[in-house]
Amino acid sequence: MRLLNRSAGRLSRHRRGPLAGLMVLLLGLLLTGGLYAAFAPAQAEQADTSADQVAKGRELFLVGCAFCHGQNGEGVLTERGNTQLGPSLVGVGAAAVDFQVGTGRMPMAQPGVQAPRKTVAYSDEEVAQLAAYVASLAPGPAIPDAADYSIEGLSADQREEAIVRGGQIFLTNCTACHNFEGSGGAMPRGGYAPKIRGVEPKYIYEAMLTGPQAMDTFSNGNLSPEEKRDVIAYLGSINEEPGYGGFGLGGLGPVSEGLFAWLVGLGSLVGFAVWIAAHTTRSTKEKVEA
Numbered sequence: 614m615r616l617l618n619r620s621a622g623r624l625s626r627h628r629r630g631p632l633a634g635l636m637v638l639l640l641g642l643l644l645t646g647g648l649y650a651a652f653a654p655a656q657a658e659q660a661d662t663s664a665d666q667v668a669k670g671r672e673l674f675l676v677g678c679a680f681c682h683g684q685n686g687e688g689v690l691t692e693r694g695n696t697q698l699g700p701s702l703v704g705v706g707a708a709a710v711d712f713q714v715g716t717g718r719m720p721m722a723q724p725g726v727q728a729p730r731k732t733v734a735y736s737d738e739e740v741a742q743l744a745a746y747v748a749s750l751a752p753g754p755a756i757p758d759a760a761d762y763s764i765e766g767l768s769a770d771q772r773e774e775a776i777v778r779g780g781q782i783f784l785t786n787c788t789a790c791h792n793f794e795g796s797g798g799a800m801p802r803g804g805y806a807p808k809i810r811g812v813e814p815k816y817i818y819e820a821m822l823t824g825p826q827a828m829d830t831f832s833n834g835n836l837s838p839e840e841k842r843d844v845i846a847y848l849g850s851i852n853e854e855p856g857y858g859g860f861g862l863g864g865l866g867p868v869s870e871g872l873f874a875w876l877v878g879l880g881s882l883v884g885f886a887v888w889i890a891a892h893t894t895r896s897t898k899e900k901v902e903a
Contacts, residue, residue, distance in 0.1 A: 663745065670746030673739055677720050686750050698724060705823065706753020707744035712819035714740050726803040728826065754822045754832075761838055762818040762845045772846065779847030782840055786831070794851055800827055810852055814845045 675684060681699025683689050688701035702709075713719040714735055718728040735743065744756060764772050784793065790806035792798050797808040804827050809817060821841050824830030831841070 666742045666745040667749045670742035670744070673735070673743050674746050677734075678743070681721075681724070686747060702747050702750065704751040704753045705747065707748040707756045708754040708819045709823040709825070710744040710747045711740060711756045712816055712823060712825060714743055716816055718825075727805060730807065754819075757815060757818045757822070757838075759815075762814045762842050764842065764846050775843045775846045776850045777847075778840070779843030779845065780850075782836065783844050783847050786829075786836075787844070790828070795848055809848060812848075814849070817845050817848065818842075 674682075674686070678686075678699075681689055682702050683699070686702035689698040691698055713728070715733065715737075717731040717733040720734060721728055733740075747753075748755070764775055767775065783795075787795075790798055790800065791809055792806075795809040797806045799805050806828075809820075818841055820828060821831040821836065821844070822833075836844075
């Protein structure tokens with residue numbers, strides 16, 4: 614009994630020592646860190662991967678984008694300073710990069726009014742790296758998920774309602790530039806609204822979210838994510854509809870239709886009238902005077 618009391622006394626003196634609290638704190642930290650590393654390795658790996666993507670994206674940016682947009686995405690002015698060789702990318706977000714680079718519009722061969730869609734110069738992985746780097750410059754719109762623009766999972770009635778709502782939004786906000794069926798149209802100063810029929814839904818969503826070039830920006834404050842999804846659903850329904858009117862002349866509306874009617878319709882009538890006049894039977898007999 615005396616031996617047990619002596620051992621307990623020693624432990625009590627050590628527990629009240631100045632280093633006891635520090636040792637307990639260190640043991641607690643080691644235990645917490647070990648448990649975190651054991652049960653959450655995926656989160657730590659994801660953070661490293663994101664930092665690695667940003668670093669690789671900067672390398673790609675310095676090679677292919679910095680000449681026009683600056684080494685830090687700040688933009689570059691021309692010698693006179695009144696026009697931009699390349700706009701600032703600070704705050705445009707990953708969605709703008711994914712749209713411009715993912716559709717081949719960037720990098721441009723040379724500055725111009727319009728950046729046409731062309732063959733993509735980067736792989737999907739490189740596009741993601743460039744988007745990660747630009748997103749690290751300042752907060753901006755993120756790349757949307759498939760759930761943001763897909764109507765999968767909705768019932769037949771809900772899909773029909775989404776298409777109707779999307780058609781109303783499109784006819785109100787988009788037909789002035791993109792035509793009533795999304796076939797595109799001319800814009801001032803050499804620009805044009807591109808054809809959006811058959812375009813991937815993700816890129817349509819990103820275009821509405823970021824407003825590339827002459828297009829207006831429809832942020833989530835202007836059009837909610839559900840309304841953007843409805844517009845995409847409406848465009849998808851147009852793609853699936855057959856052309857009941859026959860030869861649609863590109864779907865460009867009254868301009869192409871009026872030109873066709875003027876040149877082909879009236880031109881054919883005038884040509885036919887001239888042909889009739891040229892082949893009318895004429896009498897060669899002279900008139901006999903009375």
